[in-house]
Every structure is written in C-alpha cells, then in structure tokens.
Amino acid sequence: MEQSTTDDRSAVEQQAALEGGVPGGVIGPGEGNQAPTNAVEGTSTWSLVDRLGLAFCWFLGLLFCAIAAAIVIYLLVQGIKFLKLSELVTPAAAGFTEGESGGFSDAFVGTLILGAMGISMALPIGVAVAVWLVEYGRPRPLARVTELTIEAIAGIPSIVLALFGTVIFTSTALGFLSRTNEGVVFGRSFFAASSMLALEALPLVVASTREGLNAIPRHVREASYAVGKTKAATTRRILLPTCRPQIATGGMLGLGRIIGDTAIIVVLLGATQNFAPVEGAPFPLDYLRGAGTSLTNFVYEASPTGNLNQPQKAYAAAFVLLLMVLGLNAATDLVHRRARKVGTWSH
C-alpha cells in the first residue's frame, strides 16, 4: 500500500519535471501544473549579502559554461589544426619527430574493441544482477550484501582494479588469455583490460536497469502472472523489453566510462602503441590475446609527461576521443528522453 503511494508521488513528480515545472522559479516540483508561475518575488527587497550570493551563483554557472565551451572549442581548434584523416588509418611507427611517427589507427581500433568487449561483458551481467535484485532478491541478507558489493565496486579506484587485474591475469591458469613465454604469463591483453573495464562499467548498468525495473508498477507483473506466465517468462517477455531504454542508458554510460578510462589500459593493455598479436593463434584471438593500445593510452603517452611526447598527435587523438564522448552523450540524452516519454506506466 505504502509502496503504491510513493510510486504515485514519484510519477507525479516526473510528470511535473517533464513539463519544465522545476526551474522557472516555482518552489517544489509538485506545482508544475498550476498556472501562474510568474508571480515570483524580485530581488529588490533582498539584503546585499543575499544579492551578492545570487550574483555568485550566476558567476559560477557562467564559469562552468565557459569552461565547457573552452574545452570543446580549444580541442576543436587544435583537432582541426593537427588531425589528419590519414592518422586514423596509419598505425604508429617508431620515429623521433611527429612527421615520422605515423598515426594512431591501432589506438582508435583498440578503443572500439575495448568498448565492444567491455560492454558485451558488463551489459548481460549487469542486467542479470539487476533482475535478481529487483525480481528475486531472496534471501534478503544476500540482496543487501549484493547492493553493498555493487556500491563498493563503483567506489574502487580504477588503478586498484588494474592492480588486481595484474594478479589475476598473470596467473598460469589464465595464461590462455594473454601471451605466455616459457611459463611466464605476460598478463597484458585485450581480454585482461576489457574484463576489468567491464567491472568498472557494471555498477552503472545495474543502477540504470534497477531504476527501470522499479519504475514498472506491480500490476503489470500481476497481469502477466494472472495469465499463467512464470516469473522468468514475465521478466524476459515483458519487464526487460519495457525497460529497454533504461538498459540502453546504463549501457551507454558504462561505455563512456570504458572508453574514457586510462589507468586500467596503461596497466593491463598498453605496452606499445601498436597491436602485438600472439603468434600461432587463430585470427581474432591472436589480436585479443596480445597487447595493444587505446586512444586514452595514446593521449597519455603522447602528452609531454608521457614516453612519446608528441603534443600535436596527443591533441589530435584527444579530439577524436572527445568527439566519441560527445556523440555518446548526445545518444544517451536522446534515449533518456525517449525513456521518460515511453517508459511511464502511470495512467
């Protein structure tokens, strides 16, 4: 009973938020539907301190916008200046000047591979964990422990995850996932990096999917049970299709995290700026078992503090990376907006 009232309330709030009731000076999100929203007290009666505070708000808000604009415009200018399309198809080469050292195609492809592998691990596991938490969740203590686990994984610094990865993937049992040389396991491979990256993306997928599942009202499930569907069938045929937008949102947030991470890639993947396929393995596996690089790793190494020190290439690669992030942001936004329109069951 209590559950349903809170559901109703949040549905109303969501509705109000949709109609833009929150920002325009109205206090409280619940009031978005009521007509006169212009009757807002002016600042002329405020004391000087209050007015200074509001001015500080404006200052910070505009400062944030300026910083974001500066980042985008600066990288855009540098990117247009230094990015040659040939760099996207030429692998890196040994060389002392920026002209000699080729492009960063391996890094670009590496980022794509990592994103694909990481998200294809994080998405099914994350959705499964979320389904268990929301739909099954018994015994209760285990559910509580699982929630804590997911929170803890979200809070682990990526460099610690990377160190943990070095221990796992240099063990002889997992030698088939990376290069092995006379019994010594190298431990750096796309498999190693992407599985740790998947762990980093997992909490985002779980959180978003849980949100989606929780937003589906109970009567939807009950209707399905009433016609004789099992819980598993209900989940597969009704619940998961319904919260597909939220799953997609979680996946894209996770993908953003994966392609933006550097620490794990520096430790578990990138010893080189080229692919280093393992000899003797069948086609896709030889590359995936070998070391490689990604855009973030390339930017890190090509920055003045890295080993390559080629700032122009670093700018070009950073520009490509930023474009990917911006594209992902836009896509997330789109899906999220659709999710709010389609995914509400409250009427």
Added chain:
Amino acid sequence: MEEELQPEYGPKWSDQRVERMLGALVVAMVALLLALIVTVFVNGWPSFAHNGLSWFGPGGNVDDQLNEISQSAETGAGYIYTFHAWPLIWSTILICGGAVIFGLVTALFISVFLIEFAPIWMSNVLRPVVRFLASVPSVIYGLLGVLVLVPFIGNHLITEHQKASVAGIISLTGYSLMAAVIILTIMIAPLMVSIFTDALSSVKPGWLEGSLALGVNRWRTIWKIGVRAARPAIVAGTVLALARAIGESVMLAMISGSTAFAPNPADGLIFIYEPSRPLAPTIVKSVDQLSSPPAKATLFAIASFLLFSGAMFSLAGAATRRAMSKYGAA
C-alpha cells in the same frame, strides 16, 4: 514478494532454475569483490609488515626509497622494503581535500542556482554542461592541464623571485598543487551537482512554502530549509566525490608533478605552486616495476591504503547520513 506460481513454461526456463542461475551469478560477484580485497591486502602485506606504523610516517626521500625497493630484487642481497609514505599521503590530503572543499562550495551554489534561481534557458544550458564536464575522460583533462594550465602557471603566475627563493630545494615549473586542485575541482564538482540537485528537488515543497509564507525571502529559504533538509544527500555526494578524487590517478600523474615532495603550508602561499605526487599517481608511475616482488608489495600496500581509506570514508559518510536523516527530507 509475489506468490509462487508453478512453472508451465518448460523446464529450461523454470523459475527455480532461473533464480538459481541468477543467484549463482550474484554470489560470484560478491566473491569477486572479496577476492579483490583479500588479494590486494595479502599482496601488500610484506610492505606493511616490514615498516610497521612508520609506513605512514615521514622520513627520507620517497623516490629514492622506491628506486632502492625495485632494484633490491636484482642485487640478490635480500629485498628492501623500507618505505615512508607520508609525502605521498600529505599530497593526497592537500590535493583531494582542496578539490573537495572548492568542489563542495561550487557544487552547492550551482545546485541552488539550478533548482531555484536559474531562468529556464540558463538551466537548459547548464544541465548538459554539467553532464558534459562529468563525462570528459580524465586523460583529456590531464592533457589540457599539461599543455595549457601548467605552462600558464609556470610562466605567468610564479614570479622569478619565487622560483629563485626555493631553487635549492625544488624547481617550480608549473606542475603544482594549484593546477592539480583546479582541474580536480572541475572534475568532481559536476558529480556533486548531479547528486545535490536530485536531493534539493525532492525536498518537500510544503517546507519551503511554509518558510516563504512567513516572509523569508527565496534565497534564505532555499539555504536555510532546502539545503538543510538535503544535508544527508550532500554528505553522500561529498563522500562519493572524495572517493573519486582519491582514486584519480592518470590526470594527477600528468599534472601534479613527478617528485614526491611534501609542500608545506608553513612556507607561506608559495606552497600552492610546489609540485607533489599523491598516492594513486605513484602507482601509475611505478607500474613498470611490478615484476620486482618488493616493489609489487609496496604498490599493493599503496593500493590497499587507497581501498581502506575509501571504505572508511564511505562508512563515515553513511554514519553521518543516518544521524542527519532524522531531520532531513531527502
């Protein structure tokens, strides 16, 4: 939960079976986390065991110690573990503490602005901007810091006189506490903003209306009622941001400077121009030496310190939140 209904959907996807499979997966996740914690601590233990409490204390040059540790594996004369991490810990405290304090103030004002005062066009711009700043990869922040902010600080803010005054101890090039704190603030403030705005917008409207009806102006109402009611979430967001700041490695490895120097605020304001190196970047910088067992133990000891302090902050945050939520709405 719901009543159990007997499955008629075929044995392959029977409810019991699906529940068992999902349950096994969940147990595996929990086991993985436990394995991670145990692995990190066990691998770091030799370093703690050899140094005792002096691991956390000052003494000697950390960079020299790290070199000796990693080279001791090759000499055959026994492993050296001597390591006094204080300069790294102090640098972490200064950088993360500074960034969280600035970030907290910034995020509070921006959230109040977004929720209460920003005109619609402004919040339509500011919300995506905040999301964007939160999603820029840290290595891009690092690159911009190295190529733009660090040279600016080195060439324009630090005077020749200041450089000369500490020339015998450390060279001031722009890789500094100040650069690190500025960029880290930009990185973590958006995270706080997103949590704070959620909390502020879920404060009960009646509470704010009550205050307004008594003639308190909007500015004071949102601070005295709204922000106060949202305090538990503000603590939660701050702790989350602090954990993120402590774990930030790559950006700080690029910007904070590469010497393990401990800037001393007692030297006057010049300390904000001094380089230092926090804990997490130290792991990134020394990660090539993992093949040497004593160096590996030292790095895992640093990692377990990061894990432990992160966990402690979460616990402290949870406790504060519980104490506060007696009064709070969010």
